[in-house]
Amino acid sequence: GAHKLWGGRFAGGPSPLLDAINRSIGVDFRLWPHDVRLSKAWAIALGHAGVLTMDESRELERGLGIVAQQLADGAQPIASDEDVHTMIDRLLHDAVGAVASKLHTGRSRNDQVATATRLWTIEACGRVDAAVRALQQVLVTQAEALETALMPAYTHLQRAQPVSVAHWLLSHFWPLERDRRRLAAAARGASELPLGSGAIAGTAFPVSRLLLKESLGFHAVARNSIDAVSDRDFVAEAIFALAMMGAHLSRIAEDLILFGSSEFGFVRFGDGFSTGSSMMPQKRNPDALELARGSAARLLGDLVAMLGTLKGLPTGYNKDLQDDKRALFDAVDTMLLVVPAVAGTVDELTFETARMESALSSSMMATDLADYLVRKGATFRESHGAVGALVREAEEKRIEMYELPRERFAQAHALFGDDVLDALSARSSVAHREAIGGTGPKAVREQIEAARAALGPA
Numbered sequence: 221g222a223h224k225l226w227g228g229r230f231a232g233g234p235s236p237l238l239d240a241i242n243r244s245i246g247v248d249f250r251l252w253p254h255d256v257r258l259s260k261a262w263a264i265a266l267g268h269a270g271v272l273t274m275d276e277s278r279e280l281e282r283g284l285g286i287v288a289q290q291l292a293d294g295a296q297p298i299a300s301d302e303d304v305h306t307m308i309d310r311l312l313h314d315a316v317g318a319v320a321s322k323l324h325t326g327r328s329r330n331d332q333v334a335t336a337t338r339l340w341t342i343e344a345c346g347r348v349d350a351a352v353r354a355l356q357q358v359l360v361t362q363a364e365a366l367e368t369a370l371m372p373a374y375t376h377l378q379r380a381q382p383v384s385v386a387h388w389l390l391s392h393f394w395p396l397e398r399d400r401r402r403l404a405a406a407a408r409g410a411s412e413l414p415l416g417s418g419a420i421a422g423t424a425f426p427v428s429r430l431l432l433k434e435s436l437g438f439h440a441v442a443r444n445s446i447d448a449v450s451d452r453d454f455v456a457e458a459i460f461a462l463a464m465m466g467a468h469l470s471r472i473a474e475d476l477i478l479f480g481s482s483e484f485g486f487v488r489f490g491d492g493f494s495t496g497s498s499m500m501p502q503k504r505n506p507d508a509l510e511l512a513r514g515s516a517a518r519l520l521g522d523l524v525a526m527l528g529t530l531k532g533l534p535t536g537y538n539k540d541l542q543d544d545k546r547a548l549f550d551a552v553d554t555m556l557l558v559v560p561a562v563a564g565t566v567d568e569l570t571f572e573t574a575r576m577e578s579a580l581s582s583s584m585m586a587t588d589l590a591d592y593l594v595r596k597g598a599t600f601r602e603s604h605g606a607v608g609a610l611v612r613e614a615e616e617k618r619i620e621m622y623e624l625p626r627e628r629f630a631q632a633h634a635l636f637g638d639d640v641l642d643a644l645s646a647r648s649s650v651a652h653r654e655a656i657g658g659t660g661p662k663a664v665r666e667q668i669e670a671a672r673a674a675l676g677p678a
């Protein structure tokens with residue numbers, strides 16, 4: 221029969237229908253390195269506690285080493301393996317025989333799976349962090365090449381004000397910086413040790429949970445065994461960090477998809493990240509960006525699934541929790557595909573800077589024109605009215621504001637002087653914005669340096 225961790229109390233076997241719905245090995249198999257690691261730590265802890273002899277403890281450690289090697293060499297689950305813990309237990313029996321039966325002393329799959337999932341989450345947060353950092357690096361490198369190029373910034377997707385292209389690029393850097401902070405916080409939250417909590421009431425053997433914590437690299441020991449086996453906050457936190465990141469990547473993607481359309485023509489997608497059409501030979505489609513944008517939806521679904529699972533649960537382990545890994549792994553797997561693809565796309569972009577600058581219509585400097593009057597002593601309210609009249613007139617005549625007769629400026633407001641044309645230039649608009657966080661050349665240079673500093677040494 222199948223190798224089982226339970227079953228003694230049942231006269232009949234489980235229905236194949238139960239087996240089918242209960243089996244999680246297809247999802248949780250990837251936990252094996254962490255399950256082996258925590259099992260070795262548990263074997264050692266049982267030895268130190270005098271629950272096992274030192275020989276037994278060492279034999280279990282040795283056996284788990286053999287199992288790890290088999291798994292690293294590609295050992296696959298068999299049909300009857302219920303979950304990864306059962307599979308490792310089976311392989312351990314094959315490797316060392318009867319002593320394998322002593323490993324599960326004082327522990328439960330409830331504290332075991334919580335511990336393995338935490339270890340996996342901590343490692344996964346590190347991997348996603350590295351991928352996001354690489355994307356940030358691409359953004360900063362592109363920004364450095366585009367410090368002096370100008371483009372329109374949009375509100376309501378209407379041309380708003382001129383900014384440097386570097387400033388727009390870096391507007392996508394800082395959200396990713398916050399994402400990395402949230403990931404680090406999620407990893408920190410995951411770093412509380414459940415092992416030694418048993419099924420729910422704590423372990424009945426005198427193992428040192430402090431030593432377990434040290435050997436497994438956790439920051440703290442969970443202080444309540446009931447909470448320890450029930451708690452999946454760290455899963456929800458990690459998925460939230462990823463879902464938020466998904467929203468950020470969707471925004472980068474949407475900006476670039478628009479900018480890459482012929483109507484904008486601000487960027488061209490490189491060959492490595494463009495797909496063609498089976499029918500239309502001219503097509504150069506930004507599929508990676510569209511998939512990034514679309515993935516944000518599934519990440520949101522993962523978050524809702526996890527929070528929905530937690531919402532209805534009573535205290536203690538409940539089998540609903542088995543699905544935490546489905547949501548978590550999907551969110552991480554998705555991001556480990558999406559983030560590098562977005563980085564590659566951004567790295568390969570060509571910026572059509574002449575086209576971007578030609579999109580800077582003079583009405584975008586209306587605010588600068590009002591600021592000009594304010595600097596000459598007018599109130600902002602009266603300046604806004606005067607400039608508004610000029611904007612309307614240019615719009616009606618379908619001309620740029622600098623094409624309006626000079627006397628129209630003087631009529632609109634007495635403080636308009638000969639230097640008004642300078643106030644209508646995009647470059648002077650940008651040059652005025654040197655307060656921290658602005659798009660002025662010095663402010664952007666400082667921002668690039670701050671971004672580099674945030675990334676730390678390469």
Ligand code: ARG
Nearest residue numbers: 244303329330333537541542
């Ligand atoms: N496969 C299970 C999970 O992932 C392991 C825990 C099983 N515990 C139990 N009491 N049935 O949640």
